[in-house]
Amino acid sequence: MVGRMHEIAAAELVRRFRAMPHDQPVRLGKRTSNLFRFGTAASNAQLLDTSALSSVITVDPSARTATVQGMATYAVLVDATLAHGLMPLVVPQLKTITLGGAVAGLGIESTSFRHGLPHESVLEMDVLTGSGEVVTATPDGEHADLFAAFPNSYGTLGYALRLVIELQPVAPYVKLTHRRYGDAASATAAMTALADGPIDFLDGTVFGAVEQYLTLGEFADEPAAGARVSDYTGQEIFYRSLQARPVDHLRVRDYIWRWDTDWFWCSRAFGVQHPLVRRLWPSRFRRSDVYRRLVALDRRTRFSDRLHRLIGVPAQEPVIQDVEIPIARLPEFLDVFHREIGISPVWLCPLRLRGERSWPLYPMQPGQLYVNVGFWSTVPEIPGRPDAHNRLIEELVAELGGHKSLYSTVHYDEDEFWEHYNGDAYHAIKSRYDPARRLPGLYEKVVGAG
Numbered sequence: 001m002v003g004r005m006h007e008i009a010a011a012e013l014v015r016r017f018r019a020m021p022h023d024q025p026v027r028l029g030k031r032t033s034n035l036f037r038f039g040t041a042a043s044n045a046q047l048l049d050t051s052a053l054s055s056v057i058t059v060d061p062s063a064r065t066a067t068v069q070g071m072a073t074y075a076v077l078v079d080a081t082l083a084h085g086l087m088p089l090v091v092p093q094l095k096t097i098t099l100g101g102a103v104a105g106l107g108i109e110s111t112s113f114r115h116g117l118p119h120e121s122v123l124e125m126d127v128l129t130g131s132g133e134v135v136t137a138t139p140d141g142e143h144a145d146l147f148a149a150f151p152n153s154y155g156t157l158g159y160a161l162r163l164v165i166e167l168q169p170v171a172p173y174v175k176l177t178h179r180r181y182g183d184a185a186s187a188t189a190a191m192t193a194l195a196d197g198p199i200d201f202l203d204g205t206v207f208g209a210v211e212q213y214l215t216l217g218e219f220a221d222e223p224a225a226g227a228r229v230s231d232y233t234g235q236e237i238f239y240r241s242l243q244a245r246p247v248d249h250l251r252v253r254d255y256i257w258r259w260d261t262d263w264f265w266c267s268r269a270f271g272v273q274h275p276l277v278r279r280l281w282p283s284r285f286r287r288s289d290v291y292r293r294l295v296a297l298d299r300r301t302r303f304s305d306r307l308h309r310l311i312g313v314p315a316q317e318p319v320i321q322d323v324e325i326p327i328a329r330l331p332e333f334l335d336v337f338h339r340e341i342g343i344s345p346v347w348l349c350p351l352r353l354r355g356e357r358s359w360p361l362y363p364m365q366p367g368q369l370y371v372n373v374g375f376w377s378t379v380p381e382i383p384g385r386p387d388a389h390n391r392l393i394e395e396l397v398a399e400l401g402g403h404k405s406l407y408s409t410v411h412y413d414e415d416e417f418w419e420h421y422n423g424d425a426y427h428a429i430k431s432r433y434d435p436a437r438r439l440p441g442l443y444e445k446v447v448g449a450g
Helices: 002-018 074-082 101-106 144-149 182-193 239-245 253-256 266-268 275-280 288-301 303-311 329-339 388-399 416-419 423-433 441-444
Strands: 028-029 046-049 056-060 066-068 084-089 122-129 134-137 156-171 175-183 201-208 211-220 247-251 316-326 346-351 372-379
Touching: 002 066, 002 122, 002 156, 002 423, 046 182, 056 074, 056 288, 066 074, 066 175, 066 247, 066 275, 074 084, 074 253, 101 247, 122 144, 134 144, 144 156, 175 182, 175 239, 175 253, 182 201, 182 211, 182 346, 211 239, 247 253, 266 288, 275 303, 316 329, 316 416, 329 346, 329 388, 416 423, 416 441
Parallel strands: 028 046
Antiparallel strands: 056 066, 066 156, 084 156, 122 134, 122 156, 175 211, 175 247, 201 211, 201 346, 316 372, 346 372
């Protein structure tokens, strides 16, 4: 029955897409977004309602696979798979990220040192292309070129309607061990060694140049005798526990969503970490999508900018980026970052591709261990140079042989952008699957409204 409902919903979506005027841009009509591009969308853009494609079609416990509609959020997907003692190989940190969005726009989490990125656990997917056709893309089939180029295409080649993904078994609990390091070199060496070990999860948090933590996670059937099982959805805040509890235990669901309640640490911008405000702020509104909506509202109204001018605070440059650095170059990156940017905390997440396959629009070397560095805040703007800090980071990342994710603002000019993101490969795939360019191009999309 669910499969039949999917077929009906997908056919209706295709019908509506084909019926839209071909001379007007098309955008997905989604309830939520995790992008941080707040430009002005084309006023004549047509919204394609995808709300009927937001469910899990089936979970196969024997094969350890799930068949999922493209707009299903990871919150929905995790609920469905945990009921069978399973989870996706990589679950991005925020509940409202969709599976199709994570595959088209990349995603990462603390299993990525072992399982890579979300698109690497996709077995097949149905894609509505810009030409209005639905094709089934697999690693080795007729549409293998689209399968390979879909990651990091951000919906500019087509929209995933149905995906079949691999799953992994879970235990009821996760035991966490937080190890402190006094400098980036020792933390980097430890992360490199741990990434080849037997642990199930690995990420890190940098509070400053001399205070860095790696968090090791291991599945557990039950907590150690007498151990406390923590809950960070209430008054306590997860990232602060790293400094206070060398060992911790979480239920597996709470571990998966440990970062969502406080949007890592970014809820502090709204006062939510103040004990009084936290008690008054309803728990159902302590989640990443609520905070993101507040940021979007502030960007539209320019309230913070006007307030800063009124009270004499310098204009602020948003520095919201995730970058991938070859792990051996991490100390160099952090040294410049601490000196020139100064944002803290900073998130670290090691990753490497699962196998030998490469992905043309986000070139990473198979077998190479990278580390994702995530930082999300503002810094005082340099007068006359409103993008100076972001440009410094982009140049540094390129110098160190890394890449930056495209969910946030991009400051490359077009030629530079295509040098980093394989313009020749992209344009060839775009010409095959969207020859009339009904969907925006990748560069146009990431420098515009997203």
